[in-house]
Amino acid sequence: MFPPTPAEKAEVVTICDHLQNLKLSPNLPNAFTEHGAIMAANVPNADQAVEMSVHTVRTFVRLREAVTHH
DSSP, X not given: OBXXXXXXHHHHHHHOXXXXXXXXXXXXXXXXXXXHHHHHHTSOOSXXXXXXXXXXXXXXXXXXXXXXXX
C-alpha cells in the first residue's frame, strides 16, 4: 500500500467520476499494488468475500495486460 503523488491523484480523479469527492480532499488516498490487493483480498473467508477476491485479482491482471499492450 502506498500514497500516490498529487499528480497521480489528480489524474485518477479526472478519469473516475465516482471519485469526485476526493478532488477536494487535502489528503492523499492509499493505493494498492497488485500484490497488496491480492493480500488484502485473501484476508476475509466468507464465500462472498472469496468471490470478490477472485474478481479483484482478475481486474488487476486485466489492467496490467492493458497497460503492457498499450
